[in-house]
Amino acid sequence: MVIISFFWKFTIAPLFGWLAARLTIWLFNRLRLQDRGYYYVLFLGITLLIYGVAEMIHTSGMMAVFVAGYVIGNNSFVHKQGVYNFSSTLSIIANIGMSTLMGLLVSPHQWSTLWIDGVVLFLVLTFIARPAAVWLGTLGMGIKRKDKIFVMWAGLRGAVPIVLSTYPAAAGMAIGQDIFNLVFFAVLLSISIQGSTMGVIARWLGLSTPSRPKPLYNLELITMAESDLIIVDLPDPKGVSGPMISELRLPPAAVITLITRGKAVIPPKGSTRLKGWDQVTVLAHAKDEESIRNALLAPFDKPKIITENT
Numbered sequence: 001m002v003i004i005s006f007f008w009k010f011t012i013a014p015l016f017g018w019l020a021a022r023l024t025i026w027l028f029n030r031l032r033l034q035d036r037g038y039y040y041v042l043f044l045g046i047t048l049l050i051y052g053v054a055e056m057i058h059t060s061g062m063m064a065v066f067v068a069g070y071v072i073g074n075n076s077f078v079h080k081q082g083v084y085n086f087s088s089t090l091s092i093i094a095n096i097g098m099s100t101l102m103g104l105l106v107s108p109h110q111w112s113t114l115w116i117d118g119v120v121l122f123l124v125l126t127f128i129a130r131p132a133a134v135w136l137g138t139l140g141m142g143i144k145r146k147d148k149i150f151v152m153w154a155g156l157r158g159a160v161p162i163v164l165s166t167y168p169a170a171a172g173m174a175i176g177q178d179i180f181n182l183v184f185f186a187v188l189l190s191i192s193i194q195g196s197t198m199g200v201i202a203r204w205l206g207l208s209t210p211s212r213p214k215p216l217y218n219l220e221l222i223t224m225a226e227s228d229l230i231i232v233d234l235p236d237p238k239g240v241s242g243p244m245i246s247e248l249r250l251p252p253a254a255v256i257t258l259i260t261r262g263k264a265v266i267p268p269k270g271s272t273r274l275k276g277w278d279q280v281t282v283l284a285h286a287k288d289e290e291s292i293r294n295a296l297l298a299p300f301d302k303p304k305i306i307t308e309n310t
Contacts (some may be wrong), residue, residue: 002157005058012061017067020050021075031168039079040086049070076228076286098159102184105166110181118185125186126194130154146205153194153201161187210238212277227253228286231279232296238277243299246270250295254284 024046028039047065054064073084112120131152138148166184169176204207212233234242245256245268258281259266259274266272274280274296282292 008058009060010063012057013054013063013068016054016057016059017050017064018071020046020053020064021068021071023071023239025075025077028041028079031078036079036082040083043083043086044090055257095159098163102159102162105169105180106184107177107181110177111185112184114178114185118182118189120183121186122189122193126153126190146207150198150201150205150207153198209236228289229257229284230282230284230286230289232282232293234276234278234280235297235300236276238275240276240300242274242276244271244273248295248299250282250283251291253290254282254288254292257281257283274299 010268013261024043027046028042030040031042047068050068051061051065054061077083080193134148134152138151162180162184165180168179173179199208250256256268259272260281261275261277266278280296282296
């Protein structure tokens with residue numbers, strides 16, 4: 001019976017999530033709402049509906065919602081950027097509420113009897129379980145050794161393990177509170193040690209790179225058409241001059257609509273010279289995306305450094 005239940009939950013949920021996602025994309029691309037705010041409300045309602053229906057048919061609502069989000073996020077639809085921004089705001093609110101609830105559940109005075117177990121759990125996860133999991137999970141993927149080491153050191157952080165540890169307590173298990181306190185302590189230890197040293201480890205492994213500032217402007221399609229907005233981040237080094245727009249071999253239907261350089265917006269003209277770290281927005285056919293990226297990125301493989309200001 002347990003095997004049948006497991007099969008039902010983890011087989012039907014992905015299928016249901018995928019089907020719901022395809023229907024959601026179809027619906028978004030055919031609606032003509034006057035106010036874009038309705039799209040965000042619709043997205044929230046559909047998310048809750050997917051979870052609710054999945055739970056009603058006794059499958060995994062969490063997995064159904066995850067698969068639906070994965071499928072929706074990897075397809076084009078109207079107001080995608082706006083829905084992404086709305087979802088990010090909701091996730092921040094959810095994290096605040098979740099952190100508050102976890103603060104109400106944790107009992108630090110009970111750690112006096114569990115801290116040794118917590119340290120042992122942290123050491124096992126850090127130096128045995130996680131390295132083994134990363135090694136097995138990346139077999140045959142061609143990932144460099146230093147990248148694997150960094151992933152191994154990334155550690156057990158975030159709210160997910162803590163939230164999962166609340167399930168035994170919610171189920172009324174006698175050791176439920178002890179499990180929660182143990183996991184909370186181990187995660188807190190991981191955040192303190194691994195989280196505070198990730199920058200040092202990244203620099204030691206040569207993986208640290210300057211972070212790009214978020215662009216102040218972005219464009220968004222409000223109707224579906226044959227064209228799409230393709231955003232290309234030009235590579236390092238920052239400020240190194242590349243080709244002029246007139247020198248680019250872009251597809252005939254491709255038009256550069258926006259160049260963001262730090263806090264400045266550069267009007268795209270034929271004489272405008274691109275520079276490293278520019279964010280270039282191109283209006284073009286989706287099928288031309290690869291050729292557009294090649295045309296923009298290839299000149300920076302061996303950039304010619306010049307000092308003129310454009």
